Amino acid sequence: MKLNIKYTGKILLVALVVLGTGCKKFLEEKDPSNLTPETYYTIPEHGEAAIAAAYAQTRFIGNGAGIFVANFSMLEMVTGTARTETGQNSDLNNLLGLSFNGENLLVRNWWAGLYNVIAQTNLVIEKVPAINPMDATRKAQILGEARFLRAWAYFYLVRLYGDVPLITTPQTATSPDFYPTRTGTELVYKQITDDLTAAEEAGLPWQDASGRVSKGAVKSLLSKVYLTMAGQPLNKGAAYYKLAADKSLEVMTSSGYGLFPSYADLHSLSQENKGEHIFQIQYLATVSGNPMQQLLLPNFKNVSAYSDEMGSTVPTTKFYQSFEAGDLRAKDREGFFYTSYYTGGNGELKALNAPYIFKHFDVVANGTLGTAGTTQSDLNWPQIRFAEVLLTYAEAQNRADGTPNIAAYEALNKIRRRALIPELSGLSQTAFEEAVWRERWHELCYEGITWFDMVRLRKVYNESTNGFDNFVGHAFAESPSTVLAEKHLLFPLPSVEIKNNPNLRPQNLGY
Template identity: 80%
Template sequence: MKYNIKQLHTLFLMALLVLGTGCKKFLEENDPSNLSPDTYYTLPEHAEAAVAAAYAQTRFIGNGAGIFVANFSMLEVVTGTARTETGQNSDLNNLIGLQYNGDNLLVRNWWNGLYSVIAQTNLVLDKVPAISPMNEARKAQILGEARFLRAWAYFYLVRLYGDVPLVTVPQQANSPDFLPTRTSSEEIYNLIVDDLTQAENAGLPWKDETGRASRAAVSSLLSKVYLTMAGFPLNKGASHYALARDKALDVITNSGISLFATYNDLHNVARENQEEHIFQIQYLATIAGNPMQQLLLPNFKNVSAWSDEIGSTVPTVQFYNSYEPGDLRAKDREGFFYTSYYDGGSGALKQLNAPYIYKHFDVVAHGTSGVPGTTQSDMNWPQIRYADVLLIYAEAQNRADGSPNAQAYSALNSIRSRAQIPTLSGLSQTAFEEAVWRERWHELCYEGITWFDMVRLRKVYNETTNGFDNFVGHRFPDNPSIALAEKHLLFPLPTAELRNNPNLTPQNPGY
């Protein structure tokens, strides 16, 4: 099922109509068409519409960033596991070459997109509590959803840019902190933890197959936050590995969440918001279709009902070849990649002579053997998947307790068993940890996760050695002439933001 944004937009319009045709005498000098946050948030429907708008803002991840690129690509091409087949976008090329600065459009779009989510959730948290009459249980849930989304946005921001402005109330041009200074990363994390802790106690259902935030999503995100806090740059260590372990275990031992039996279910529209999918960004073709399908296709190799096949973000051959022999995730059109597809999406099978991303491939939209595609994609975009929670638990338990226990092996081996590769046993703490890291690279690729693992671990997977190099100095096999530097641990603040708000200075080191 989909989170029905269309219905809530209808409620939004109904609310405007109510405000514009109320019981006040029309001669009163009070223009009802000039709505403001102070006059709008008066009905329960307004609360529903407001939180729907916050969910809608998360779709900035799939928005365009100039010719042939969407924002999601920023987190992939800097990992060394992705490249591009089109060279027209200089911002994307600069990211691939690690030559970006604060003028980069994708760097700016991530900043603006995340703060737009925060701005909307701040409105919800500020205005919805006063709406009366309203069902108090539903009100608490809406506030919990808003806190989850605000934490989700700040978690991206603090990992991307480090110290960032902490804005928790709606802003106007005359607000005293309209030009805020940067807040320490530790304080940002404190806000994230507080928001998620309150969201856990907001009465949300354990699972929600409509696409709303659920308690499982909240606890899963909190486990990821604690795991990140345990590593760089905060280095909270054992205490936060233990917190991550316990939150992940809560999700694992609860009900209704499991790995899909097949990888094809990961990109089956009928299985969205279910089982392995704990939280996703929602798309529906009749409202807001998934805009990333054409971008991930091979560059004009005629494998889809769509005519515009971009090849904007595709796997590197070195990463594709790093999977273990027999790993189902690397099997053509069964795992995460495809190396052949049907002519025009529905004709004869043909070889492509390179790997492409199948994990996000919408078969219905593109077409399949004998079945033309619709060129209309309802496919959601993953944010939290159960496989991630299992690997969080395995890593955190091993670090918190000094060695892997049986449940950590079970978590790790459930990922490997589905991939049809041998299970592991009898490893040292270090060997087990690196085994978990390898699974994170191979299981969670192209989901906007790998870059953040690189930063928190200060390590990068080496496809040639099957080991891990230090972040600083690592060279990507696909581009060995350049190396990761200390400055790349953070992205630069957008130049336009520094220009508009001098209180944001200094710029991040190295930019």
């Protein structure tokens, strides 16, 4: 099932902004259809529309960022595991070459997109409690969903930009903190954990096949947050590794979640919002279709029903070749990659002479042998998978206890068994930790996770040595002149934001 976010949310946002001041009525008659902040949020349907608008805002990740690019590409281009086959977008190329600054459109779009999520969730959290009459259980759930989405947005922001403005109430031009200063990273993380622990108690179901936030999603995100807090830059250590392990174990031992038996299920419409998929960004072609398909296709090699095949974000050959021998994830059209596909999407099979991302490939939209594609993609975009929960537990338990236990080995080996590669045993703490890191690089690739692992670990996977380099000084395998520096641990604040609000100064180090 899908969370069918219709246009109600957009109508809500426009109504509150455009009609917020009201207007003079003919003969002073009060028009009951005129929406204002005072007359909205009065019936349960308003609360449902408001949270739907918040979910809709999360789709900024797939929005355009200039010619042939969407925002999701930013997190892949800076990892060294992705490249582009189109040279037209200078912002994308600057990310790929680590020469970006605060003028970069993708850097700006991530900032704006995340704060749009926060603005809408702040409205929900402030206004929905006053709606009466309203079912108390559903009201609590909506507030829990809003707190999760706000935490989700701030978790991205604090990892991308460091100290950021912490805004938890709706803003107007007359708000005393309309030009906010930046809040320290530790306080931002406190808000994130406060929101998530409140969402845990909001009465959400453990799973939700409609695509709404579930208790499993809340606990999974909280485990990610604790794992990040244990590492850099907060470096809270063993106590927070223990928190991450405990929270991920709650998800692992709950019913309903598990690894799909086939990698094809990861991009199957019938498996969305269930099983391995704990939280996804929702797409539905009749409302808002998945716009990423063309960007991930080979550059005009005629392998799809789409006419605009862009090759905007594709794997590097070095990373593709770093998978272990026999790893099913690297097998053509069965795992995460494809090196051949059907002419026009449904015709004769042809070799492509390079790897492309199959993990997010919509077979229905692109086509398959004998069946033409629809060019209408309903495929959701992953945010949290059960595979990540397993790897979070394995890493966190090992660090918290000083040695991997049986459950940590089983979590790691579940990933490896599905990939048809040998199980591991008898490793030292350090060797086990690096084995988990390698699985994170290979299992979670192209899901917007790798960059954040690099930053929290201060380590980067080296495809040539199969080991890990220090972040600072690491050279990308296919571009040795592209070298990570200390300044790359954070992105710059968008220049336009600093111009509009001088209170955001100083800019991040090195920009």
